[in-house]
Amino acid sequence: MPGINEQPPFKVLIVGGSYAGLAATLNLVDLCQGRKCRFNVDEADKAPEHKVPVQITIVDERDGYFHIIGQPLAIGSNSDASTFWQKFEDIPALQSPDINHIQGQVESVDCKSRTARIVQSAGDEGHEIVEQKYDYMVACSGLRREWPSAPKSLTREAYLAETAESVxxxxxxxxxxxxxxxxxxxxxxxxxxxxxxxxxxxxxxxxxxxxxxxxxxxxxxxxxxxxxxxxxxxxxxxxxxxxxxxxxxxxxxxxxxxxxxxxxxxxxxxxxNAVSRFTPTSSYLPKDACDPEGYVRITPGLQFSGDVPNKEFHYAAGDLACWSGIKRGGAAMHQAHFAAVNIHQRMLAHLYKTEPKFNELVEVAPMMALALGKTAVGYFPTMGLTVGDTIRNMFFNEDLGYGICWRWMRLGEPTAYKP
Ligand SMILES: Cc1cc2nc3c(=O)[nH]c(=O)nc-3n(C[C@H](O)[C@H](O)[C@H](O)COP(=O)(O)OP(=O)(O)OC[C@H]3O[C@@H](n4cnc5c(N)ncnc54)[C@H](O)[C@@H]3O)c2cc1C
Known part of the structure; x- marks a missing residue:
């Protein structure tokens, strides 16, 4: 077995750079760099003993992270829209040599050869096709949603112009x-x-x-x-x-x-017209990976469970994954956390012959929080019906949850590799 310094980095492809994609990336980087991962709040857990070389590539059609939960506020507010769209290059947590970003669309994935075909946006020069090999892939590309549920634009500049018109x-x-x-x-x-x-x-x-x-x-x-x-x-x-x-x-x-x-x-x-229209974005995956509606079939450990080769190297998290419960940003981040832990366990097993311990999802009951301007209403099985400041402060505050998600993912803190 090569020494840790000779081991080429594991290549991880993350499709989609929103709640699930960023949560998977940052928790995995934490673990690979030898830290307890950021979503792990269990005091009893310790940082991993070994470091693991990793190179993560996030592919997203957008040039940044967009806080889509805030879209109902953003369509009427230029200042909130400007906060809610952060270019990947401006997010401190992503500025690590272990993480890079491609703006483009994953067009197809060959699970057998573990190769993705990406239509990379090349600015004014149009597009370029890139073939990207990977060891592990996490499909976090969510649902295709139309305006007003989601922005039409793919760049921050175009999005701000789009919002200005709407406002x-x-x-x-x-x-x-x-x-x-x-x-x-x-x-x-x-x-x-x-x-x-x-x-x-x-x-x-x-x-x-x-x-x-x-x-x-x-x-x-x-x-x-x-x-x-x-x-x-x-x-x-x-x-x-x-x-x-x-x-x-x-x-x-x-x-x-x-x-x-x-x-x-x-x-x-x-x-x-806010009559919701959405479809899973799984067209780049083999049909056999998905259920008839296009959601990716997964095991409780987030691994592909459909009839595809190399299942143990393919994961899905967030809205795209077929799991119980109403689709929610919190659930997307939670699933991505578990996917990161499980991929890390596999990497350790490969390098150090350790016995992997996997995190598994449990079934989720329907629950929802709704922002209603200055107030909010929620239904959660543990709390029942809740209204007013309690629920608003827990999920939204003044910015429809932008700050809550930003701080939970620690997007404002540098993740630079410290050997
Ligand atoms: C208006 C609105 C309000 C909401 N409010 C709440 C709320 O209050 N609380 C809550 O918990 N949830 C809320 N949700 C649901 C929540 O937004 C989703 O559950 C969450 O966005 C799922 O995150 P995700 O990372 O799985 O997918 P997404 O956030 O959909 O992100 C997917 C990403 O993948 C990219 N992508 C798609 N296809 C490709 C491809 N082929 N190649 C490359 N990139 C691709 C997209 O550009 C996008 O950035 C709301 C949703 C909407 C639309």
């Missing part, structure tokens, strides 16, 4: 804004716009008789959400579908006339 449209909507879709995203967008522009008429239109109708959550939580949304002066229209949006005539100062399925009409200057 201006909202600010100029004197006759009001209508948000269509009473799922989590539509509810939060309506509440955040109302908080940012209290003088503006904000209406949420939902086709069903209950908000959050597609979520497996208690009725009390859904009813409380409706009550609180109305208390914050968002007008809510239930049980009606938006059928048509046409230019309004001269009898009103509004730009748009909205025709609803129950015959009602609304007038507004701006319509935001």
């Amino acid at each position: 201006q449209t909202i600010e100029n909507a004197a006759a009001g804004v209508v948000v269509v879709g009473g799922g989590a995203v539509g509810i939060e967008i309506a509440a955040e716009i109302k908080m940012l522009q209290p003088q503006l008429k904000v209406t949420l239109v939902h086709s069903r008789q209950q908000l959050l109708s597609s979520e497996d959550l208690p009725v009390e939580f859904k009813d409380k959400t409706l009550e609180m949304l109305r208390e914050s002066n968002v007008e809510v229209v239930m049980g009606a579908r938006l059928q048509e949006t046409v230019p309004a005539d001269d009898s009103t100062s509004a730009k748009l006339r909205l025709k609803l399925s129950d015959g009602r009409e609304l007038f507004a200057d701006h319509v935001i």
Whole structure:
């Protein structure tokens, strides 16, 4: 066996540089550099005995980390948008010789030869195809979401321009804004716009008789959400579908006339369609790795469990992984932490013939926290229905959880390798 200094670094490919991708990267770097990993809060655990040479490559279509949880606030606030998108090169924790970043899209992965084909963005010169070999891969590419659930842009500059346009449209909507879709995203967008522009008429239109109708959550939580949304002066229209949006005539100062399925009409200057549309981003993986909907089948240890070669070198974490519970940023980071620990265990076993000890996920019950402007509502099996400051301070604070995620991942602290 080569000495540790001659051992070539393990090459780890992380697809997606958001909550799961960054959590996997940073926890793995901690362990490989001989530290207890940052998400491990168990006092009894010790730092690893050995160091492991590693080279991690994060591939993301975006040029930075985007705090997507904050998107409902960012579409109406230039300053929050500017905070929420941080270029990878500006994140202190990622400035380590063990970590590099490629802006591009992973187009395909060959699990047998452990090679990824990446369409790398080459700025104004278009694209370049790169073939990247890896020892381990973690698929953290989440779900493909459309605006307004996610930004359209792939660079910070374009995103700030996109936001500026959205902010201006909202600010100029004197006759009001209508948000269509009473799922989590539509509810939060309506509440955040109302908080940012209290003088503006904000209406949420939902086709069903209950908000959050597609979520497996208690009725009390859904009813409380409706009550609180109305208390914050968002007008809510239930049980009606938006059928048509046409230019309004001269009898009103509004730009748009909205025709609803129950015959009602609304007038507004701006319509935001927040009916959620999302699909797993697993098209670069072999079909056999995924369930029929495209979520990656995993073991409780986060390893691929479908019919693909080299399963023990392939992992998935976050929204893309097929696991119980509502998709959440916290769950994505937790899963990525476990994937990092388990990959590290395999590396140690390979180098030092140690007996690996794997972390395993447990099943997760449905739970959710919703930001409603200056307040919040949550349902968690351990706490039940919770409203107000307790839940807002736990999950959101003033910045829809940006600071909480930033500090938890320690993105502001350098991770430089100290031999
Ligand atoms: C508007 C909104 C509000 C939300 N609010 C909350 C909340 O309050 N609390 C909560 O816990 N959760 C919330 N969620 C859910 C949470 O955002 C997700 O669970 C979380 O983003 C999942 O993280 P992830 O890292 O798995 O995937 P993502 O955050 O989706 O990141 C995936 C990354 O992969 C990149 N990517 C995709 N395909 C490729 C490819 N082929 N090649 C390279 N890169 C690729 C993307 O650019 C992206 O950066 C919210 C979601 C939305 C949309």
